[in-house]
Amino acid sequence: MRARIIITLKKGVLDPQGKAVKEALENLGFDQVKGVRVGKVIDVTLDGIREREEAERTVEEMCRRLLANPVIEEFTYEVMGD
Amino acid sequence: MRARIIITLKKGVLDPQGKAVKEALENLGFDQVKGVRVGKVIDVTLDGIREREEAERTVEEMCRRLLANPVIEEFTYEVMGD
Numbered sequence: 001m002r003a004r005i006i007i008t009l010k011k012g013v014l015d016p017q018g019k020a021v022k023e024a025l026e027n028l029g030f031d032q033v034k035g036v037r038v039g040k041v042i043d044v045t046l047d048g049i050r051e052r053e054e055a056e057r058t059v060e061e062m063c064r065r066l067l068a069n070p071v072i073e074e075f076t077y078e079v080m081g082d
Numbered sequence: 083m084r085a086r087i088i089i090t091l092k093k094g095v096l097d098p099q100g101k102a103v104k105e106a107l108e109n110l111g112f113d114q115v116k117g118v119r120v121g122k123v124i125d126v127t128l129d130g131i132r133e134r135e136e137a138e139r140t141v142e143e144m145c146r147r148l149l150a151n152p153v154i155e156e157f158t159y160e161v162m163g164d
Contacts, residue, residue: 006123007123008123008125018124021124021148021149024148025126025144025148028147028148030140030143030144032128032129032130032131032140033126033127033128033129034127034128034129035125035126035127036124036125036126036127037124037125038122038123038124038125039122039123039124039125040120040121040122040123041088041089041090041120041121041122041123042100042103042118042119042120042121043090043117043118043119043120043121044107044115044117044118045115045116045117045118046114046115046116047114047115047116048114049114058112058114061112062107062112065110066103066106066107066110067103
């Protein structure tokens with residue numbers, strides 16, 4: 001099983017990296033850019049898990065225990081077969 | 083219009099951040115983890131663009147000119163209405 005986890009900053013949390021990207025895009029002439037937010041994508045390959053529900057539980061626990069900081073980040077994920 | 087851009091390392095490119103995350107997950111007891119790859123997600127809000135095709139062209143150009151490093155990274159994106 002594979003999972004794609006998307007971790008983004010919560011609304012209202014300052015994003016200096018996103019601000020820097022926005023300014024760089026504007027400097028290149030992309031003046032349509034109104035906002036940029038930068039997050040992480042984590043692709044995980046899981047071995048020995050057959051059931052989608054078990055994979056989802058495992059990924060959810062990974063996010064809660066390590067991958068996402070619940071104070072400033074939120075996460076979504078999608079589990080795919082092999 | 084909004085766009086979500088996903089930037090990942092090309093296959094074969096070393097990913098020390100992914101390796102560190104994999105080891106941290108293993109140390110927490112997640113021994114089903116076979117591989118981890120870390121990439122970036124960039125959410126862009128575009129102003130004054132009405133047509134999906136124009137938004138896609140703009141985002142594609144942003145990726146090529148600034149956001150992705152074509153030597154080691156590849157990108158995908160999805161454009162959504164407001």
